[in-house]
Amino acid sequence: MANPSIEIVNLSKVYGSFTAVSNLNLKIEGAKCVGFLGPNGAGKTTSLKMLTDLIRPSSGQASINGKNVHTDKRGALESVGTLIETPEIYPSLTPREALTMVAEIRGVPPSERKKKIEDVVEQVKMSEWLDKRTGKFSKGMKQRIDIASALLNDPTVLLLDEPSSGLDPRGMSEVRSIVKSLKSQQRLIFMSSHILSEVADVCDEVAMIDHGKLLVYDTLSNVTSKFSGDTNTVEVGLLKPLDPSLVASTVQTISGVVAAERMDDRNLRIKYKGGLDTQASILSDLLKRNVSVVSYRPAASALEDVYLNLIKETL
Ligand SMILES: Nc1ncnc2c1ncn2[C@@H]1O[C@H](COP(=O)(O)OP(=O)(O)O)[C@@H](O)[C@H]1O
Ligand SMILES: [Mg+2]
Numbered sequence: 054m055a056n057p058s059i060e061i062v063n064l065s066k067v068y069g070s071f072t073a074v075s076n077l078n079l080k081i082e083g084a085k086c087v088g089f090l091g092p093n094g095a096g097k098t099t100s101l102k103m104l105t106d107l108i109r110p111s112s113g114q115a116s117i118n119g120k121n122v123h124t125d126k127r128g129a130l131e132s133v134g135t136l137i138e139t140p141e142i143y144p145s146l147t148p149r150e151a152l153t154m155v156a157e158i159r160g161v162p163p164s165e166r167k168k169k170i171e172d173v174v175e176q177v178k179m180s181e182w183l184d185k186r187t188g189k190f191s192k193g194m195k196q197r198i199d200i201a202s203a204l205l206n207d208p209t210v211l212l213l214d215e216p217s218s219g220l221d222p223r224g225m226s227e228v229r230s231i232v233k234s235l236k237s238q239q240r241l242i243f244m245s246s247h248i249l250s251e252v253a254d255v256c257d258e259v260a261m262i263d264h265g266k267l268l269v270y271d272t273l274s275n276v277t278s279k280f281s282g283d284t285n286t287v288e289v290g291l292l293k294p295l296d297p298s299l300v301a302s303t304v305q306t307i308s309g310v311v312a313a314e315r316m317d318d319r320n321l322r323i324k325y326k327g328g329l330d331t332q333a334s335i336l337s338d339l340l341k342r343n344v345s346v347v348s349y350r351p352a353a354s355a356l357e358d359v360y361l362n363l364i365k366e367t368l
Pocket of ligand 1: 068071072073091092093094095096097098099100
């Protein structure tokens with residue numbers, strides 16, 4: 054089977070004098086999860102809608118699996134599952150009933166429908182709710198059924214617009230773990246989010262967008278290292294407040310450490326030169342020096358620096 058792919062060429066959307074998406078170029082290939090990261094209003098939904106021909110671009114074009122979305126919509130979207138402004142399921146319907154309707158519309162052959170529906174509901178871990186009315190479901194449960202619905206046609210490309218948005222923490226975490234499990238099945242997942250930690254947790258690569266412009270597209274680790282120079286950052290949580298003088302005398306003398314900064318009494322940021330080995334040896338040096346570490350979190354914060362810096366630059 055060919056590699057799943059999304060190709061976006063010079064795609065723009067203009068509303069009057071306002072440019073919502075500006076000359077977007079993006080070529081994504083292979084089975085992986087790519088986070089489409091940007092603050093509210095960045096142009097994520099507009100881009101995803103153009104990618105599925107829900108709205109027409111002002112200029113440019115998009116293809117999915119090599120098929121042009123605008124001139125061969127049916128062909129292009131045949132192998133795509135989407136979660137973009139999905140209307141709410143009628144509350145008196147059960148997932149089985151709602152998904153049967155979708156399966157009919159999508160042309161899943163009648164003889165395969167029952168098994169297919171049970172299979173996709175299993176994938177979103179909702180099997181025990183298959184014949185319960187959706188009216189009483191939590192938002193997270195409804196969202197999982199919507200994801201199941203996107204899976205009915207065995208898509209190789211999944212387009213998810215902020216799949217965990219509006220959910221409570223538990224719902225968010227469930228949806229994230231489902232996205233992670235879908236990733237392992239030879240699919241290309243393109244998922245928008247305004248939450249950096251979510252993208253860092255779920256995705257392999259990140260495409261950052263702001264004010265309609267693509268800022269960067271690369272692997273998470275390349276983005277972090279490319280824009281943070283050759284230093285990395287860890288955030289260290291402490292059991293007891295650490296004397297500021299100790300930060301200079303103890304922490305900054307650890308091999309590999311470039312700078313140590315107190316965020317507050319119980320939190321330090323350590324910038325270091327090197328990779329995971331250095332990160333590990335710094336932790337063991339901290340412990341050797343009797344610093345009581347309760348948490349040690351790398352990368353996400355470095356990526357956050359990159360994100361905030363890039364977004365600041367486009368203001
Ligand atoms: N139909 C529309 N008419 C005018 N402006 C729009 C329309 N749809 C979106 N926009 C504007 O385009 C920008 C990008 O919106 P959107 O793609 O929804 O951002 P995101 O999904 O990243 O939050 C926003 O400033 C939004 O107000
Ligand atoms: Mg949006």
